[in-house]
Amino acid sequence: MTPPIRSLLSLLPLLAAAAAPCAPEMCAPGAGSSICPTATRGLKSEPQTDEPYLENVYFRNASPFSVELLHVDHTGEEVSHGFLSPGLRRGLPTLHGDVWRARALRVGQTGDRRLLLEHRIGVVKLKDCECQQPSFVDCKKPPFKGPRDQLINDPVVFENHANAPVDLYWWNGTCEELISWDEVGGVQQHARKPILSTQGHNFRVREAYSGRMLMQHTLNDLVIRSCEEDAEREAELFALQEQAWSLEAERGLLREKLAGELSKLIAQIGVQTASNASGVAYSVSVNGFATESSAISVPSLRVLLLTEK
Numbered sequence: 001m002t003p004p005i006r007s008l009l010s011l012l013p014l015l016a017a018a019a020a021p022c023a024p025e026m027c028a029p030g031a032g033s034s035i036c037p038t039a040t041r042g043l044k045s046e047p048q049t050d051e052p053y054l055e056n057v058y059f060r061n062a063s064p065f066s067v068e069l070l071h072v073d074h075t076g077e078e079v080s081h082g083f084l085s086p087g088l089r090r091g092l093p094t095l096h097g098d099v100w101r102a103r104a105l106r107v108g109q110t111g112d113r114r115l116l117l118e119h120r121i122g123v124v125k126l127k128d129c130e131c132q133q134p135s136f137v138d139c140k141k142p143p144f145k146g147p148r149d150q151l152i153n154d155p156v157v158f159e160n161h162a163n164a165p166v167d168l169y170w171w172n173g174t175c176e177e178l179i180s181w182d183e184v185g186g187v188q189q190h191a192r193k194p195i196l197s198t199q200g201h202n203f204r205v206r207e208a209y210s211g212r213m214l215m216q217h218t219l220n221d222l223v224i225r226s227c228e229e230d231a232e233r234e235a236e237l238f239a240l241q242e243q244a245w246s247l248e249a250e251r252g253l254l255r256e257k258l259a260g261e262l263s264k265l266i267a268q269i270g271v272q273t274a275s276n277a278s279g280v281a282y283s284v285s286v287n288g289f290a291t292e293s294s295a296i297s298v299p300s301l302r303v304l305l306l307t308e309k
């Protein structure tokens with residue numbers, strides 16, 4: 001292998017990493033997609049034992065119907081953990097590696113049991129999302145050394161999958177505060193950084209050398225939304241059904257017409273036979289094997305008229 005090719009090949013993982021697509025919420029808080037998820041075939045809980053492995057998961061039902069919360073067990077079976085009415089929120093302790101799903105509860109309606117959410121609990125992978133750069137405002141506070149008082153602690157574990165060491169900042173809406181101050185030179189590649197945090201907290205991940213923001217992460221509820229595909233799929237189904245109905249109506253109409261034509265033909269032949277002394281043997285067959293000359297073609301059905309001396 002020639003050196004230029006080798007050096008090009010060594011660039012490939014870099015290119016792949018740089019081009020890695022990120023969800024919109026990984027650059028701006030609050031952004032989110034409302035595309036219907038599809039259940040991942042064969043997905044199951046695989047609890048991890050690396051500490052800290054326990055965290056809290058918060059479900060918030062922002063859909064207009066009740067949902068069922070389901071834990072996907074280690075065999076891939078969905079086990080119900082109860083129902084959540086629209087607008088309500090519920091917290092549950094969970095393990096890293098656990099898989100959760102939420103399904104719509106719309107008994108007797110379209111979209112009953114439709115998957116609205118599928119989520120695996122685990123580390124937050126840090127990557128370079130090529131975000132638009134927010135300006136950096138330093139909080140200028142002494143280093144943050146522990147969980148804030150009077151708040152529920154939600155452990156979160158970050159894992160650096162970017163191509164450079166990173167610093168983690170807590171953004172309070174006005175300014176940023178370094179929280180990975182104890183990691184000299186930043187959180188190294190592939191290293192993990194557990195943080196005790198609180199729901200709603202917003203983190204910014206910056207490249208340690210340059211300060212460029214690589215992505216952001218909000219410690220958020222898992223929001224259960226009614227998805228857009230819902231309306232689209234329903235419209236599609238409705239259109240298909242209408243088509244089926246009109247086809248059925250058309251078929252009925254054709255059948256009637258055909259019956260009419262057939263009886264006319266039979267009557268004509270009958271008249272002809274009666275008035276013709278030599279007589280004509282005839283047979284009419286629906287859906288028959290016609291020869292060009294004797295076949296009368298009616299849409300979707302063929303009428304065959306055979307005459308014989």
Ligand SMILES: *[C@@H]1O[C@H](CO)[C@@H](O)[C@H](O)[C@H]1NC(C)=O
Pocket residue numbers: 139141172173174175
């Ligand atoms: C963020 O922290 C700074 C420094 O402590 C403070 O001045 C500012 O008011 C805080 N912003 C918000 C929105 O709480």
Ligand SMILES: *[C@@H]1O[C@H](CO)[C@@H](O)[C@H](O)[C@H]1NC(C)=O
Pocket residue numbers: 275276277278279
């Ligand atoms: C009777 O049938 C023959 C053969 O189809 C035909 O040639 C003839 O014209 C018919 N006669 C009458 C009176 O219709």
